[in-house]
Amino acid sequence: MNLGLLEEYVLLALDDDKGQFVIDSTALNYGFAGAVLLELAFRKKIVIQYDQLNFCDDTYESEIALNKMIDLLKEKQNCGVQDCIKFLAKRAEDIKEDTLQHLINKGILKMSEKKVFWLIPHKKYPTTNATPENKVRKRLDDVLNDEIRTTVHDIMLLSLIQATDLVKEVFREADDYNKIKHRIDEVTQELKISKSVNQGMREIQVAIMVAMARTVVPETSR
Numbered sequence: 001m002n003l004g005l006l007e008e009y010v011l012l013a014l015d016d017d018k019g020q021f022v023i024d025s026t027a028l029n030y031g032f033a034g035a036v037l038l039e040l041a042f043r044k045k046i047v048i049q050y051d052q053l054n055f056c057d058d059t060y061e062s063e064i065a066l067n068k069m070i071d072l073l074k075e076k077q078n079c080g081v082q083d084c085i086k087f088l089a090k091r092a093e094d095i096k097e098d099t100l101q102h103l104i105n106k107g108i109l110k111m112s113e114k115k116v117f118w119l120i121p122h123k124k125y126p127t128t129n130a131t132p133e134n135k136v137r138k139r140l141d142d143v144l145n146d147e148i149r150t151t152v153h154d155i156m157l158l159s160l161i162q163a164t165d166l167v168k169e170v171f172r173e174a175d176d177y178n179k180i181k182h183r184i185d186e187v188t189q190e191l192k193i194s195k196s197v198n199q200g201m202r203e204i205q206v207a208i209m210v211a212m213a214r215t216v217v218p219e220t221s222r
Contacts, residue, residue, distance in 0.1 A: 001106065001132050004063060005042065005153060006035040009160055010099050011108070011133040012170050019112065019124030022169050026212060031164040032095040033088035034208045036069045037081075038156045041200040045070065048200035051080050065098035085207040100125055108132055140170065144183045152193045158184050159201055163208040 003011070009031060013021050021028050037053070040046045045057050058074055060067045069088060073079075076087060088095070103109045109125045127133065140158065142148040161170050162184050167177055174180050188201075 003132055005039045005156055006065060006099055007103060008136050008157055009035045013166060014125060016127040016130060019126035023164060023166060027164040029089040029092035030085060030208045030211050031160060032092040033085045034160055034204050036088055036095060037084060037204050039066060041197050042152060042156060048081055048203050051203060052078050053081060053084050054078060063102060065095045068094060081203045081207045085211050150187060152197060155188050156201055159188050159205045163205045
């Protein structure tokens with residue numbers, strides 16, 4: 001079963017049993033935004049040059065989440081990466097819901113709902129088929145251990161995991177998480193990939209980190 005970057009990121013960020021996301025909403029929202037831009041860059045829909053996003057191909061894909069964001073981003077031609085990240089992060093709920101539904105349709109997740117205090121609906125998305133996610137985790141382990149050839153897709157996913165502080169969740173069995181983070185840095189720097197995709201990946205990763213830092217600083221400085 002083939003999964004896109006956005007789908008893999010969602011699975012890794014979800015607790016399999018509880019069906020809830022394991023990182024805070026700020027990191028998650030910027031993670032969704034970054035995943036969309038990385039996916040579009042990987043599929044050669046957009047090119048990021050000198051901090052500017054430009055469309056190369058605005059035809060639709062099979063995922064509703066991506067198509068909605070294509071429509072929105074087309075109206076923001078030549079916008080900066082930071083602005084695009086913030087713009088998409090504000091629409092993260094749509095990205096999340098559409099991607100979750102796509103994974104439900106594939107039989108990987110299910111949706112359960114209960115009401116908190118008998119009034120407020122609360123949805124959970126536990127895993128029904130763990131095989132696809134387990135394969136992703138194994139693949140990423142193999143990449144960091146130099147056991148398989150590293151792909152652009154894996155590099156993008158690793159950069160997203162690093163940027164949104166998902167390392168401990170994804171590499172649960174690791175003894176030294178600082179070592180894992182250092183290895184991710186090595187892999188993302190060493191791989192020879194398309195110049196435009198590589199530049200775009202770097203700028204998106206930095207944009208996520210900067211956006212998250214700016215969100216956290218006002219709260220911690222009070």
